[in-house]
Amino acid sequence: MTEIGQERPSDDTALYVFAVCTDPEPAGVTGLPGVTDEWPVRTLPLGKLTAIVQSVRAAEFTDEVWQARLSDQSELERYARSHHAVVSAAAAACPTVPLPMATLYLGEERARHALNEEADRFRAALKRIAHHEEWGVKVYTPTGSPAQDTSNPQDRVPAPAGARPAPGEGLAYLRRKRGMQEKRERHLEDGLRVAETVDTELRGLAAAFRRLRPHGARLSVDQGVQVLNATYLVADHRADELESLAQELRVRTGAHIEISGPWVPYSFVGEV
Amino acid sequence: MSSRDLSASPGGAVAPYRSGQPAQLADVLERVLDKGIVIAGDIKIDLLDIELLTIRLRLFVASVDTAKKAGIDWWETDPALSSRAARSALQEENDDLRERLKQLESTADDAAPPALTKERRNV
Numbered sequence: 001m002t003e004i005g006q007e008r009p010s011d012d013t014a015l016y017v018f019a020v021c022t023d024p025e026p027a028g029v030t031g032l033p034g035v036t037d038e039w040p041v042r043t044l045p046l047g048k049l050t051a052i053v054q055s056v057r058a059a060e061f062t063d064e065v066w067q068a069r070l071s072d073q074s075e076l077e078r079y080a081r082s083h084h085a086v087v088s089a090a091a092a093a094c095p096t097v098p099l100p101m102a103t104l105y106l107g108e109e110r111a112r113h114a115l116n117e118e119a120d121r122f123r124a125a126l127k128r129i130a131h132h133e134e135w136g137v138k139v140y141t142p143t144g145s146p147a148q149d150t151s152n153p154q155d156r157v158p159a160p161a162g163a164r165p166a167p168g169e170g171l172a173y174l175r176r177k178r179g180m181q182e183k184r185e186r187h188l189e190d191g192l193r194v195a196e197t198v199d200t201e202l203r204g205l206a207a208a209f210r211r212l213r214p215h216g217a218r219l220s221v222d223q224g225v226q227v228l229n230a231t232y233l234v235a236d237h238r239a240d241e242l243e244s245l246a247q248e249l250r251v252r253t254g255a256h257i258e259i260s261g262p263w264v265p266y267s268f269v270g271e272v
Numbered sequence: 273m274s275s276r277d278l279s280a281s282p283g284g285a286v287a288p289y290r291s292g293q294p295a296q297l298a299d300v301l302e303r304v305l306d307k308g309i310v311i312a313g314d315i316k317i318d319l320l321d322i323e324l325l326t327i328r329l330r331l332f333v334a335s336v337d338t339a340k341k342a343g344i345d346w347w348e349t350d351p352a353l354s355s356r357a358a359r360s361a362l363q364e365e366n367d368d369l370r371e372r373l374k375q376l377e378s379t380a381d382d383a384a385p386p387a388l389t390k391e392r393r394n395v
Contacts, residue, residue, distance in 0.1 A: 077297055080304050084295075087304075101304045136299055212302055260295065266303035 014058040015044075015111045017051050017103045018086040019096050020122045024050050026093030035082050036060070044108065046115050049122055052090050053111065061104050091264040097125045098264045125269040132207055132233045133262035135242055139198050139228035140256040141191035188227075194253045195228035201249060205242055206232035210267050233268045 016035055024045060029052055034041040039055040059065070069075045079101060087098040105111035115122075203209045212229040234242055239262065250257050 076301070080297070080300050081294075083304050084300050098303075260299050263299075263303060 012058050013039075013055045014061055014104045014106050015108055016054045016056045016061070017044075017099055017105065017111060017115070018054070018083060019052045019090045019098050020046070020049050020115065021052065021090050021094050021096040022049060022126065023094035026050070026052070026090050026096075028093060029086065029089045032086050032089055033082060034086055035079055041086055044111060044115075046112065046119065049115075049119060051111065051115055052086060052096075054086075056104070058106060061102065066102060087264050087266075095126050095130055096264060097122050097129075097269050098266045100266070128208075129233065129265040129268055131236050132265060132268075133236060133239065134231055134265040134267055135234055135239075135259060135261035136212075136231045136263065137198065137202060137228065137246070138226055138230075138258040138260075139195050140226050140258075141187060141194070188225075191225070191227040191255075194255045197253060198249050198255065198257060199228055199230055201245060202230070202232055202242070205238055205245060206234050208233040208268050212267075231263075231267045233265055 018034070018041070024043065026043075030041050030043070032041050034054040036054060036056045038057065041052065041054045044051040044053045069079065083101045087096065090096040091098070105114060199209075199211070209230060209232045212231055214226045214229045232242070243259070246257050246259055249255070
């Protein structure tokens with residue numbers, strides 16, 4: 001469907017699909033920039049459902065262009081945030097199934113046909129996530145972690161250049177290294193145990209849950225590593241309970257627990 | 273786009289809601305790209321990880337002529353994509369091994385005891 005005054009997309013266009021939702025005209029969506037300046041974000045009717053789409057230049061969304069784009073961090077960020085903005089706006093207006101970035105079809109008819117084939121999956125996904133939000137949880141090992149060498153500083157006086165090592169110094173060094181290693185391992189085990197505790201308790205509140213791969217992020221050099229990156233599908237009315245439970249767990253475990261959300265439930269529509 | 277970060281400082285004091293704070297990029301990416309994608313570093317994204325990401329990206333570009341619908345995992349068997357990834361990993365490993373070999377060879381020469389060197393010359 002074209003807008004008055006808008007150039008009609010030609011044959012070298014493709015259709016980018018952001019999401020599928022229930023409202024034929026969800027508020028606050030069509031004004032967003034989306035992933036290109038050339039054509040507006042708009043709706044595509046799919047019977048009882050509606051797709052949120054945008055015409056794009058097919059040449060700008062080929063496999064090669066897309067891979068190059070994903071390798072450029074600022075481009076990647078730009079597209080990811082643009083995509084997410086449209087998805088989130090739709091979800092704020094009505095029940096919405098988010099699609100991942102870069103779902104494209106060469107033409108409206110193709111899109112309509114392909115998306116209509118998925119109608120049952122979309123309906124099942126909508127049912128699953130209705131009145132729920134996704135919350136991300138990241139846990140970092142507790143503070144006071146012995147990530148540094150806490151051995152006696154006297155043992156670490158460096159020998160003057162050219163001097164032969166005194167007997168026993170080598171052994172002391174090895175013992176120190178092993179001690180540090182053991183501390184690190186114990187600390188990691190403690191961290192993983194905390195992660196299990198947090199995950200188990202949060203699952204109690206969730207309709208569904210999923211472990212994500214840890215980011216490998218550190219809060220700071222001294223504060224250890226991320227030991228849990230998980231996401232939970234939680235009923236709208238239980239968001240406060242999640243917050244309280246997280247706080248209780250912080251106090252109980254001493255761990256640094258980061259909550260992000262609410263998210264549109266990207267992580268819980270895929271297995272439909 | 274809303275994202276509340278309810279992180280607390282270690283002392284237990286709860287940070288106030290930071291409504292309007294943009295979501296962390298890593299969190300956005302692991303949702304809009306796919307679940308379970310590795311994102312390395314604090315916010316920086318490793319190039320190698322991006323190559324893995326592109327392979328898993330769900331890119332549907334359906335052909336008008338054939339109306340063939342691409343399967344979700346088609347790029348894993350696509351020789352262009354998978355061999356490229358395989359080739360670069362292999363190249364890196366080769367370079368690494370060559371470097372290490374060079375280092376070992378030069379160290380071995382320096383450390384050769386005089387007796388052994390003499391023996392070699394007589395051979």
